[in-house]
Amino acid sequence: MMNDTTPTRTPDDLRAALVTQLAETGAIRTEPVRTAFATVPRHRFLPAHPPQEAYTNKYVVTHHTAGGEAISSISQPSVVAMQLEQLDVRPGMRVLEIGAGTGYNAALMDELVGPGGKVVSIDIEPDVTAAAQVHLLDTGHDRVDVITGDGADGASDQGPFDRIIATTGVWDIPPAWWDQLAPGGRMVIPLRWRALTRSLTLEQVDDRLIAREVRLCGFIPMQGQDGEKAFPLAEGVTVHFDQDTPVDEALARALDTSRTEAWSGVRITGETPLEGVWMQMACTEPGTGRMVTKPPALGTDLVKPAIPPLNPILVNKGSLAYLSVRKISEEEPRLELGAIGHGPEGHHLAERICEQVRRWDSNRDGDPNVTVYRKSELPQVSEGTVIEKDSSVLVVSMSSGNEDG
Template structure:
């Protein structure tokens, strides 16, 4: 028999307390919505304890085991809802229906005077979302089966648009369907890292006002990222964007060349994030990419990135350097870089310079502006006091600006 200690209500309260402790659900409205909407009713095949744990609940997998749809991690859900800043009466579009849980939270936030439309390309996913929404008293949320990149023009314009799938690109539909001054929150991927970016529409520009590290199931049909292994056993992989000149074949075998290690003297605690180093580099260096080392490569000493599955690297011709870390005392770690190839030492030194700049203001963030790709470069304003990296995607033009 289920005891009251493990009741859905008790577990839900504990979930929200955990979300609050992590610094999210800062809005009273978001907190109340999460305390009210029954997450377990949207993942009926999961144990109630799993439904309220701070983990994603996978609801559909591909044949290779990769996740195709899920109920997102509650702390990430709260973080993005904080970014979205829903007001009562808002018209909201969600891209990625998932289980329907997030749409139910959105319906709670916008209230009876607003509307929520959620879109997903997979009819099995939308059918499940529809069931969950109906079962929890949300028949007014409209669920549409469609390619999310098209949005839902029939209910536009929207005051708020939120993606609950990872996007590599933004299509013209989102400029056409987002109201002037509206907010768009999207897990946007560039230079092989993903940030939940909150944009505010200013004319034809979407201008960021917050960015948070995250990871999401990618949207189907956006193939702008490339990858390639650089060792003979296929244990180490680089990921980069299609507009970059990185060539995995040219880097093949680079890890077998002599290793150059440079340490920065910058220290971090065991729980201190340092992903801002990577983010900052995307604003001025087109050589930045992601390196991923299999555990066997790490154990053999072939490749030892700071975070084995995702660390920043600089790739230049036949040379490479990646972020590294070493323990210097209990609970304290030093950041550095390891380089290989003709310019390995120089690249490692450059990464350490980036670590040093980041260390002087660890909370600084670049500014992102996004335009339709049709926007002429001459029409885009640039602040001469900042460095800029212009990244052309298939349908959007992204400008990353840093001091």
């Protein structure tokens, strides 16, 4: 048997390889972010894991509830890089981070702001902040202030902040974040509406926040925000929707009613990404939510989602319809998008999904326009879909992929 002479890769080697990978894929776009990633030793923020795992482009859950639910993690490096590029942190800035995680993201931002800046990181879980503080001190990032508290309250005694970033899923923008953002400042938050989440680059312009960039992402939800409701339909099937969506108890029996189908005529390959269909629905249809399918329902005839296990759905009172897909013929390799409905309005809802599929098909490069207002300062809106939350209001629409800007 030959001896394995492959040299062991050091943490520095692994970190350099990860930085190269993130730059080649476009997650890292600027030299300051690249330098920060090359400097901060990610493996020191995951001391219970081998360096090979720390420098893999994957997230790692670090804290759970007693019931096993994930409450904190170190995010996937490509997502961390994406958000930092969105945030555009510069030397001397003051930055507020909502969600401390392991402290790794705060360390990267500490590198970006430099000695003349300040990073404040807040988390509601004492175990999380204690571990983050240890990691930050261990890696020489002792300028970072780590606070245990409700992230929704921010850190008023240390503001205003040039930048605010949330590294946890957010359903609403709390008033404190508006108050603590410096004039002309920027927020980067994974905001959820109509049961999907996007990382928004929000710039303050007068009395509003305007999204300059909208990026696909996923985060553990922020504790204490319950504007999204869950409704079980069957064992292994649950729907999630915003609190303003009208539903009644008949929805629980919707899957017991006969199935109706509608087909859009839009054909796709098996590799076609469908996030754009969901976004088209979320910017247009007020009843848009998501259907989560798990065993034992996954892979059965009970439901036939186009995107298992997370699939867009329309609900209204006791009826629902969800995005589906079917094989056209043995000779045709492409698939047809459509919808399956249940309940008294099931067919009508399915037809509405098909209409949104056709709109997406005619504008596949379209991007969402998102403007956020304080709920108390919403002006008269003539265009777009208005989505009210507890403290803020979103006005959303879809732009043409041919538009400049």
